[in-house]
Amino acid sequence: MGYAEKRGDYWRGRYKLAPGRYATVVDTNGATMKFRTRRDAEQAANDAEAKVRNGGRPPRAAGRMTFAEYVNDWYARQELARSTMQNYQRTIEDHLLPAFQDFAVAAISPADVMAWEKRERALGYAEASLRLWRTTLHLILADAVDEGLRESNPAARRRGRGKRAGRSQKRAPEKTVTTGLGILLLAERAALLSGRDDEFLAVTTLGFTGLRWGELVGLETRYIRPGEVRVEWQLYELDTGELHRCPPKDDSYRTVHVPEWLGSLLTTHVAQTALVPCACHGHRYAFRGYGTANGAARRPGPKLADVAQVAGVSTGTVSNVLNRPRVVQEATRDKVTAAIEQLGFVCGAPTGTAAGHYRRNGFATWLFQPAATGRYPAKAPKVARPVPVAADPWPGVPIRGRSAASRAEACWLPIAPGLTPHGLRHTYKTLMVELGTPSTVMDAQMGHADGSVQARYAHATVDMIRRLLDGLTELWENALAVRRQLASGSPVAVLDHLLREKIVSQNSPQQAPGTEKAGPRIRDTGPDLLFYGRADRI
Structure with a gap:
């Protein structure tokens, strides 16, 4: 229990910090608080001691x-997810400490915060x-x-103060999205860039399930089930x-x-791909990394x-x-093609042990961005x-x-400039809105x-889900x-x-001639003009 001490013409409050340790009630500047009456001093001391007993920090000389x-003390007391702790650490070390580390906690003013934010914006x-x-x-x-x-x-933002542009916390620049055809073409280009089918299925899965990037990378094979994908884990890439x-x-x-066709693609991919537990987590994941794992020895052939x-x-x-197959004689082409099939050679595929998982930056920079824009980044x-x-x-x-x-x-012309892997999640939500899917x-x-x-009173029904899957x-x-219509086959x-x-x-005997369903029409633009650029502009 706190107590009061008479000090000349005033009273001061004293409270217990720990056995044998006592402190004096101070103000925000660290100065001893002087009370006119004994009762006021005791009440302030009891309040301070109650904070200590409840696990809080006692009032102390904040001015010092x-x-x-x-x-530093605040960060050490946090117990949050590793991703959150990493983001806090990055923000504190890179942006807050350089600006405020020498300030007294009690001395930071709203003007200091506004000046710091203005410098960061500049x-x-x-x-x-x-x-x-x-x-x-x-x-x-x-x-x-x-x-x-x-x-x-001092970091609290007063309503309606500051510059008008960018005031709303709920608005942001437009996010690039694409269409169902855009997803297909992006997936095809990503697979062509990697030299394997995995990227075709990865991009298609992102676009038609709305999975977050970490959820796609962390998708374990045991959670791929008939007609559904279960999200239980993600793999979050730390700094x-x-x-x-x-x-x-x-x-x-x-x-x-997921629609039946996508479920079939996923299960076939898992069945046909030699997926082994990764060395880092010990689980089988649906998608392997692209490129050679760091430190992995390069295997002999096929080169x-x-x-x-x-x-x-x-x-x-x-x-x-x-x-350039047209510059090679047909007999020679046949010999080379037979050798490729015999060895199982894949053009552009890595020849070392594949990395266990995708890396966000590598996938976005060297596969997804060139597929979307038709250009390699600088x-x-x-x-x-x-x-x-x-x-x-x-x-x-x-x-x-x-x-x-x-x-x-x-060269390729752009399909969706500005689109990112996360933009496919926005695309999936947009497709569901276009299909009239209930918000639930x-x-x-x-x-x-x-x-x-x-x-709380609306629930998803089997019919609602069926209509969504039929639309997709x-x-x-x-x-x-x-x-x-653009080309009957694909590499x-x-x-x-x-x-x-x-x-x-479509050409099966069961279908009577003349009853074929007309397919979607495309613009009167040839494929070369629609998706190619002139070679002399490279």
């Missing part, structure tokens, strides 16, 4: 405590980042207020490069219902030189068969440049190696929580039909099978 001292940081950093500062100083180190929070296995964002555990040796030709001839000393492709077969196979640009016959089903598929009274199936079939094996399988079914 710097922001750096306080925030450096060109995005508004979303500025909001995140100010929110973190607000949280830290709010705890300082609760602990008696301040009387108010250290470690992929942390943790629950999905906001604990959005859910069952995502371009192996194909050349089996076919009895030079490596340059093999390269011409892959990139990387010193190279500037951004078009993807050089051989025009045959359509939509063109990327050309690699020395003087690739000079050997190119065409959309929230369940996306993993969103709606706490309104209306949402129709979008997919229309996309395949348009793609088939991507899984898509080529889908295109040719549909052609066979």
Whole structure:
């Protein structure tokens, strides 16, 4: 229990910190509080001691405590997800400490916070980042207020104050989305860039399930079930490069219902791909990384030189068969093609042990962005440049190696500039809105929580889900039909099978002549103009 001490013409409050340790009640500047009456001093001492017993921090000389001292102690007391702790640490070390580390906690003013935010904005940081950093500062100083180190929070934003542009917390620049056909074409290009079918299925799954990136990377094979994908875990990539296995964002555990065709693609992929437990987590994941794992030894063959040796030709001839088949005699092409099939050689595929998981930056930068924009991004000393492709077969196979640009016959035009892997999640929500899907089903598929009274009384039914899956199936079939009008086959094996399988079914004997259903019409623009650029512009 606190007590009062007579000190000349005033009383001061004393309270117990720990056995044998006592402290004096002080104000926010660290000065001893002087009370006119004994009762007031005892009451203040009891309040301070109650805070200590309840696990709080006692009022102390905030005027002598710097922001750096306080925030280090504050961070050590947090027990949150590793991803959240990482984001806090990055914000504190990179943006808050450089500005406020020498300030006394009690001395930080609203003017200081506004000046700091203005300086950060002048450096060109995005508004979303500025909001995140100010929110973190607000949280830290709010705890300082609760602990008696301040009387108010200088990071609190007064309503209607500040510049008018960008005031709303609920608005943001437009997010790029695409269509069902756009998803299909992006998936095909990503597979052509990687040289394998995995990326076709990964992009298609993102676009037609709305999974977050971490949920796709962390999708274990045991959670792929007939007609559904269960979201139980995600792999979150930390700044250290470690992929942390943790629950999905906001604990959005859910069952995502998928169309029959997508479920079939996923189960076939799992069955045909030699998926082994990863070394880092010990689980089987549906999607492997692209590229060679760091430190992995390169396995012998099949390489371009192996194909050349089996076919009895030079490596340059093999390269011409892959990139410019029309300049090679038919007999030579047949020998090289037979050698490729015999060895199982895949053009552009990594020849080492594949990495266990996708990396966000590698996938977005070297597969997704070139597929969406038709251009490789800038990387010193190279500037951004078009993807050089051989025009045959359509939509063109990327050309690699020395003087690739000079050997190119065409380049890809953009499909959806500005689209990101997360933009496919926005695309999926947009497709569901276009299909008239009830909000209850959309929230369940996306993993969103709606706490309104209306949402509590609305429930997803089997018929609602069936209508959504039927709509997604129709979008997919229309996309395949348009793609088939552009070219009847594809260099991507899984898509080529889908295109040719549909052609066979349309021409089946059971269908009476003249009763074929008309497919979707495309613009009167040839495929070369629609998806190719001129080779001389590379």
